[in-house]
Amino acid sequence: xxxxxxxxxxxxxxxxxxxxxxxxxxxxxxxxxxxxxxxxxxxxxxxxxxxxxxxxxxxxxxxxxxxxxxxxxxxxxxxxxxxxxxxxxxxxxxxxxxxxxxxxxxxxxxxxxxxxxxxxxxxxxxxxxxxxxxxxxxxxxxxxxxxxxxxxxxxxxxxxxxxxxxxxxxxxxxxxxxxxxxxxxxxxxxxxxxxxxxxxxxxxxxxxxxxxxxxxxxxxxxxxxxxxxxxxxxxxxxxxxxxxxxxxxxxxxxxxxxxxxxxxxxxxxxxxxxxxxxxxxxxxxxxxxxxxxxxxxxxxxxxxxxxxxxxxxxxxxxxxxxxxxxxxxxxxxxxx
Numbered sequence: 001x002x003x004x005x006x007x008x009x010x011x012x013x014x015x016x017x018x019x020x021x022x023x024x025x026x027x028x029x030x031x032x033x034x035x036x037x038x039x040x041x042x043x044x045x046x047x048x049x050x051x052x053x054x055x056x057x058x059x060x061x062x063x064x065x066x067x068x069x070x071x072x073x074x075x076x077x078x079x080x081x082x083x084x085x086x087x088x089x090x091x092x093x094x095x096x097x098x099x100x101x102x103x104x105x106x107x108x109x110x111x112x113x114x115x116x117x118x119x120x121x122x123x124x125x126x127x128x129x130x131x132x133x134x135x136x137x138x139x140x141x142x143x144x145x146x147x148x149x150x151x152x153x154x155x156x157x158x159x160x161x162x163x164x165x166x167x168x169x170x171x172x173x174x175x176x177x178x179x180x181x182x183x184x185x186x187x188x189x190x191x192x193x194x195x196x197x198x199x200x201x202x203x204x205x206x207x208x209x210x211x212x213x214x215x216x217x218x219x220x221x222x223x224x225x226x227x228x229x230x231x232x233x234x235x236x237x238x239x240x241x242x243x244x245x246x247x248x249x250x251x252x253x254x255x256x257x258x259x260x261x262x263x264x265x266x267x268x269x270x271x272x273x274x275x276x277x278x279x280x281x282x283x284x285x286x287x288x289x290x291x292x293x294x295x296x297x298x299x300x301x302x303x304x305x306x307x308x309x310x311x312x313x314x315x316x317x318x319x320x321x322x323x324x325x326x327x328x329x330x331x332x333x334x335x336x
């Protein structure tokens with residue numbers, strides 16, 4: 001089994017009962033307060049590209065994002081020419097260069113004013129639909145930001161605070177049985193064959209799984225004239241950067257793999273497979289199309305390795321979805 005260590009955490013402001021996040025700006029301290037949010041509503045998100053982790057407040061895709069931006073001037077006479085507070089959704093893709101696309105935006109404006117030394121509360125409530133889940137991959141990201149722009153006489157001030165959005169697939173939650181609770185009534189099979197020296201059949205119970213389900217199957221050896229050293233089964237994630245063309249760039253990542261056999265099996269031998277998705281770090285639903293910018297697909301990967309080091313493998317796509325009750329991202333920590 002692959003072992004992964006959590007990357008170092010980004011430094012951020014302290015958080016309190018209302019999810020306060022303190023930032024320093026010229027002549028004024030600034031705090032983001034998210035209503036009804038404390039540390040229990042935060043998750044620690046790993047970013048494989050930046051090799052860091054970050055605490056964020058968790059929101060459902062259909063949940064309003066509301067709270068306040070608190071301005072605390074360091075002295076009276078803090079003048080601004082208008083303030084803009086926004087909820088912004090951004091898709092970032094990385095190939096030859098970094099490309100950013102804003103796919104949603106909702107804003108609230110505040111008139112110019114000169115503030116005294118007392119705190120000023122700028123309330124916001126954003127109800128715009130959040131179509132996609134937040135995502136952190138190797139070459140693609142989906143981010144949601146609360147952004148404030150303070151128009152100043154000399155230089156504008158822009159501060160951002162990211163939130164994490166989770167989306168339940170209600171349709172699949174209703175129609176798909178939970179294989180962890182019920183017996184499968186059908187199965188999916190894939191064959192691996194090499195001339196007349198190798199023929200195996202890999203059967204598993206279905207092709208659509210929720211993120212905390214288990215994959216149950218078996219490998220049957222029908223022809224075996226190779227000297228096998230070991231065999232593995234695992235979950236592979238593929239990121240396709242582009243709009244779905246054959247020329248899309250592909251990044252392949254093995255999230256987890258398990259050894260299923262050691263040594264050469266005999267003909268007719270059956271090796272059982274039981275793979276628990278809940279144990280796999282950074283597992284997400286499948287994303288077949290994110291705004292024509294990228295796709296994320298998952299595959300069961302079967303690998304057989306001979307004593308000479310030759311590798312034989314077969315991949316089969318499976319669909320993963322987020323089921324009701326799985327709002328928190330897979331294998332993500334709750335901050336202490």
